[in-house]
Amino acid sequence: MADFDVPEIKEYIEVPEPRVGVTAHIAPFKSQEKFQEPLGFPGELVDNWQEKAIEKMGDLLGKYRSLQVFLDICVHCGACTDKCHYFLGTEDANNMPVARQELLRKVYRRYFTFAGKYFPKLVGAIDLTEDVLDQWYSYFHQCSQCRRCSVFCPYGIDTAEISMAAREIMDSVGVGQKYCNEIIGKVFVIGNNLGLPEPALADTLEGLEEEVEEDTGVKVRYPLDEKGADILLVTPSADFFAEPHVDGLIGYGKVFHEAGVSWTLSSKASEAANFGMFIGSYENMRRIALRIREAALELGVKRIVFGECGHAWRVAYSFLNTLAGPFDFLDPNYPVPQHICEFTYNLIQEGKLKFDKSENDHMRLTFHDSCNVARASRMGNFEGGQFVIPREVIKACCNHYFDMEEDTTEEATFCCGGGGGLLTDDIMEIRVKGALPRMQALKHVVEENGVTHMAAICAICKSQFSKVMPYYGFTMDQIVSVHQLVSNAIILSDAPAEQEAAEG
Amino acid sequence: MSIVTTLYVVLFYAATVILVGGLVMRIKKYAQTPAPLKIPTMPAPLTETGVAMRMFREVAFFESLFKSNKWIWIFGYLFHFGMLLVLLRHLRYFTEPVWFWVEWIQPFGKYAAFAMLAGLLGLWARRFLVARVRYITTPSDHLMLALLVGIVLSGLGMKYIAHTDIISLKAFALGLLHFSPQPLPEDAFLLVHLALVATLMIVFPISKLLHAPGVFFSPTRNQVDNAREKRHIAPWAQQLEAGER
Numbered sequence: 001m002a003d004f005d006v007p008e009i010k011e012y013i014e015v016p017e018p019r020v021g022v023t024a025h026i027a028p029f030k031s032q033e034k035f036q037e038p039l040g041f042p043g044e045l046v047d048n049w050q051e052k053a054i055e056k057m058g059d060l061l062g063k064y065r066s067l068q069v070f071l072d073i074c075v076h077c078g079a080c081t082d083k084c085h086y087f088l089g090t091e092d093a094n095n096m097p098v099a100r101q102e103l104l105r106k107v108y109r110r111y112f113t114f115a116g117k118y119f120p121k122l123v124g125a126i127d128l129t130e131d132v133l134d135q136w137y138s139y140f141h142q143c144s145q146c147r148r149c150s151v152f153c154p155y156g157i158d159t160a161e162i163s164m165a166a167r168e169i170m171d172s173v174g175v176g177q178k179y180c181n182e183i184i185g186k187v188f189v190i191g192n193n194l195g196l197p198e199p200a201l202a203d204t205l206e207g208l209e210e211e212v213e214e215d216t217g218v219k220v221r222y223p224l225d226e227k228g229a230d231i232l233l234v235t236p237s238a239d240f241f242a243e244p245h246v247d248g249l250i251g252y253g254k255v256f257h258e259a260g261v262s263w264t265l266s267s268k269a270s271e272a273a274n275f276g277m278f279i280g281s282y283e284n285m286r287r288i289a290l291r292i293r294e295a296a297l298e299l300g301v302k303r304i305v306f307g308e309c310g311h312a313w314r315v316a317y318s319f320l321n322t323l324a325g326p327f328d329f330l331d332p333n334y335p336v337p338q339h340i341c342e343f344t345y346n347l348i349q350e351g352k353l354k355f356d357k358s359e360n361d362h363m364r365l366t367f368h369d370s371c372n373v374a375r376a377s378r379m380g381n382f383e384g385g386q387f388v389i390p391r392e393v394i395k396a397c398c399n400h401y402f403d404m405e406e407d408t409t410e411e412a413t414f415c416c417g418g419g420g421g422l423l424t425d426d427i428m429e430i431r432v433k434g435a436l437p438r439m440q441a442l443k444h445v446v447e448e449n450g451v452t453h454m455a456a457i458c459a460i461c462k463s464q465f466s467k468v469m470p471y472y473g474f475t476m477d478q479i480v481s482v483h484q485l486v487s488n489a490i491i492l493s494d495a496p497a498e499q500e501a502a503e504g
Numbered sequence: 505m506s507i508v509t510t511l512y513v514v515l516f517y518a519a520t521v522i523l524v525g526g527l528v529m530r531i532k533k534y535a536q537t538p539a540p541l542k543i544p545t546m547p548a549p550l551t552e553t554g555v556a557m558r559m560f561r562e563v564a565f566f567e568s569l570f571k572s573n574k575w576i577w578i579f580g581y582l583f584h585f586g587m588l589l590v591l592l593r594h595l596r597y598f599t600e601p602v603w604f605w606v607e608w609i610q611p612f613g614k615y616a617a618f619a620m621l622a623g624l625l626g627l628w629a630r631r632f633l634v635a636r637v638r639y640i641t642t643p644s645d646h647l648m649l650a651l652l653v654g655i656v657l658s659g660l661g662m663k664y665i666a667h668t669d670i671i672s673l674k675a676f677a678l679g680l681l682h683f684s685p686q687p688l689p690e691d692a693f694l695l696v697h698l699a700l701v702a703t704l705m706i707v708f709p710i711s712k713l714l715h716a717p718g719v720f721f722s723p724t725r726n727q728v729d730n731a732r733e734k735r736h737i738a739p740w741a742q743q744l745e746a747g748e749r
Contacts, residue, residue: 017635063740065537066723072530073718076645077580078630078637079572098640114710115644123711124642150545152572154562154580155715156724158543282540282741318542318731325735335732375546378729383554384547411547 004429006471007089007436009443015082018093023086023433027138029426031176038185039284042174049173050128054111056172057165061112063282066161071108073155074098080149080157085414086142089433094139097149097159103135104166133175140166141177142430144422145278145311146371146415163420164280171279179424180275187288192237192271198224201267204240212250217496220257222249222265225299229264231256232296234272234316234337235307236459244481245462248308251483254490255344258353263305269295272312273459277319278421289315289323302331305338308481310370310458311419313339317377341457342379344486345389348396355397355489363453364400365485366445367391368438368465369413370458384410390457390482397489402449408441416456418464431464432471439472455482509676509688512698516680519705526709527717534721540738548729555728562725575630583623583652589616590659597677614663621656624649648711651704658697668694 033043046052061068080097082088087095094100102124109116109125116125126132145160170176186195196204205222212220223229233256239249256263269292276285296304304327306316316337321327327336335342347353367390379385387410395401408414417434445451456462456479465479505513549555561567566584569577593613595606628649631641662668669689679686688694707713720726 015636018639020639062537063540063738065534065539065721066543068537069534069718069721069723073712073715073722075712075715076637076640076642077569077576077627078634078640079569079576081636081640083572093636093639096636096640102640119644121643122647123644147545150724152568154566154569154572155719156545156562156568156722158545158724161543283744286741286744321731321735322541322737322741337732376543378546378548383550383729386546411545 007433009440009472013088013437013440016088016091018096019091020093023090023092023095023142023430024138026142026427026430028141028424029178031178031181035178035181035185036174036176038188039181041171041176045174052173053128053169056169057108060165060168064161064165066158067165070157070161071105074101074105074157077154079152079154083149083152085417085437086430086434089436090430095142100139100143100159101157101162103139104162107132136166136170137175141422141427144415144417144420144434146419147375148371148415151375151411168280171281177421180278180421184275184284184288187271191268193273194237196237196240196270198267201240201270208250212253216492218492218494220253222253223263224265225267226264227299229262229299229301231261231263231303231305232299232301233263233265233305233307234269234292236272236309236312237270238459238463239307242463244479244484245459247484247487248481251481251487252307252340254487254492255347258490258492259347264299266295266299272306272309272316274312274315275421277311277315285315286323289320293324297329303334303338304330304336305340305343307340308457308459308483310372310460314372314376339379340483341390341393344393348393354491356491357397357399357489359489360398360485363398364402364449364451365394365398366402366404366442366451366454367394368416368454368456368461369409370456370461371413371415371419373457374413375411393482394455394485397485402445402451404441404445408437414438414441416461416464417468419460423460423464432468435464435468453478453480455480455485457482505685505687508690509685512688513680513685515702519702523705523708530709530714531717534718538738538740539723540741542727542731542736543723544727544729545724546729548727550729552728555726559720559726563719579623579626582619583627586616586620586623589613590620597674598681600678617656617660621653624653624656651700655697655700655704658693658700661693662697666691666693
């Protein structure tokens, strides 16, 4: 099935002895001129690239306190060394967070610190050479920016910040990653990552309306570009057709229907994800975020709600106000933006949604905390709401729910292995190996509690798991959307009686 | 004044200037570099008070390290809090009359030196015994530990092997503080101890010891989780916006 060895799932997570260079060969396809230029990056490696790269590093050091402080203060204590899923899955020494950071830090020391300039050997400082650039390209694309290391670092050093900076430096000298940069280009031109134009979206949504009506007898609407709607829903474009994503979208529509609110999707902002974050580019991230502001203004909505998407929710929750705010033209009674899980949870709290939990009785569920929801954002108005709210939504519509082991959930959750711009088939090996810790925790609840399905609230997690679960002996349909569960169990109050009877 | 005394007087003034000047420059840099995005590691406190508490738990209890690795936590804690007590105990050389609480902690400070040593040796052992830590260790990491162990051992040497003339030493220390240099007792342990301490002061602002002031500037630990309620924007990002209008 694969041209690499799939790691074996053991009973417990075993911390491997580090091995040098075992995944040095894994690197995603490089970008080309046509994908680089629309983002404002050179098309190929520039002539004086060393000089330019160091200049860019200096520029970023002045712009990001995180980078400046994190490059200075690591003491090499080793607390993070066993925390990265890519290290646990690959055993490659450079996949230990501190070692990954050192790839950049060594160069920082050489050019920006007294000790590195005059005593390079002593402090481990090196010149920026072509070999170093190659290492950067490999290993900074073996980080999914999941922030697990940051939780466990005594100084909160976040490798995601380092990876983002490294990727931006590389982009600035013409070494970009095809997957991310091509996708960002599509967002600028067409409006979403998958390049679905407006007519295709309209068609898909019409199809969904028919499907839901056939299923339930209720005319649940999936509107596109409807001016004057109350709510703009921004959701990852995978929700429009991929499995199990689309079942989630069906669920959002049913919840809006039951809530009796008017809502719309936008063809302009037909993508929640913001890959500008993956490549560390504030400018590109901002340009992508501004589409949402523009769409909200054009459609005259009062609220913005985001669909199930992990990194998207980070940019939405933590950065949207910064990048595209202030949102003073929206209804101040609601947070901007709101997560669909918050929306559904609030309705459940108010007793406005009714469920037939038995509709999900064919499943025994667990929940995968998506890394960027867990460690880079929040839901609700209390600390840790991002852990409670999705679980409460699941429990409201399912009878059988079981959590995975404590050190693999909530703030200690393991990334799916495909986040941060790694969800591309040219680096399948790192994706499969990086999924090991999660697969292990899943296997545990499968054996202990008879769990059959894992729910997630991230488009990347869903796509990644449907692809890698078969490598570990699971099936691709064992990953489900949270709002798919909602969709299955929700009782539509205007459903025709005979339909309910027939189903019941 | 003897050559040795002159040398140490100059050394300590120079080391102090480098330590203070270097730290001020570094801290200024950290304070002035903007954090353009909200990046607290979640779940994060929703209020300033909450953030102050989080930072307090981080520096007083090493909370994140405790979650992470119990061995590093134990050794790190022994070392740092041993050192804190030892440093406080040393205040008796710089105060006249000696503050009451400095008197009070004297007996504890004595044992703290051993705690400090145990912590340092534990941390050092990890650099040899744990392959992951061995891989990330640089020569300067060993040197830093050697320096600190040297300081502790030379200090213990004065306590348990060859006492130094504490009265003269205190006169020397107070002399430094009042800019009227006094003769330094020329005992081997003391000279080594002081030379190593001065070295530590000099390397502090150009080494990983910057983690001490740096942790307070770590955006993942010092930010409030309020991105939706309050717009957070860096001056350079504001300029970017202004440039477009």
